[in-house]
Amino acid sequence: MGAKIQLNSERSNYLCRALRLNIGDEINIFDGTGGLFTAAIRRANPRSTEVEITAAEQPAQTSIYSLTLAIGLIKGSAMDRALQQATELGANRILLIQADRSNVPLKSDRMENKIGHWERVISASCEQCGQLYLPELVGPQTLEEAINQTENGMVFSPLGESFPAQMQPVNRTAFVGPEGGWSDKELDLFQQRQIPSYKLGRTILRAETMPSVALGLIQQAQGWH
Secondary structure, X not given: OOOEXXXXXXXXXXXXXXXXXOOOOEEEXXXXXXXXXXXXXXXXXXXXXXXXXXXXXXXXXXXXXXEEEEEEOOOOHHHHHHHHHHHHOOOOEEEEEOOOOOOOOOOHXXXXXXXXXXXXXXXXXXXXXXXXXXXXXXXXXXXXXXXXXOOOEEEEEEEEEEOOOOOOOOOEEEEEOOOOOOOXXXXXXXXXXXXXXXXXXXXXXXXXXXXXXXXXXXXXXXXXX
């Protein structure tokens, strides 16, 4: 206890101007690995606020089974919303895939900035929903690379079977394609690797909506472990 932390300008501005907190007010902070702490504001400045840890909660338990989202890159704010919702629905890991129909440039400098932005989106989503573990963000990579590092995968496609009402709780991976869906080549790869395909009746959802639906279905079928 007693450790002091300097908040960045974004967090400082939010606390001082949006929430209108001041010296002496208490906030909850988390470390991304299950730790939850109470901290008191010692210096309130919209550009640089200082807080002091005053109490620590018992570390939160991790999920019994891991849940991975493997998603084809999609453009703009749609990707932000997909990552937000995946975090809220309990994804432990998010694999970014440069799919055949992903229309997102992979220039190293721009992609580095995008990764940083997406990590902040995930962190903000954790704050909003009370998730104390930051999902691991991995990639971008090819579809085959993603398949090689996952287990019990399932792909969502209009050509698949109906989604089961119940499934045995295990580590699982949901593969969600970009806008325009998976290419024929990618669908062939799923078939070759014996990854089952599921559909949602006659409904075709947007790429940004599908992650929350897919993870929600898996959580419900497995009993929300």
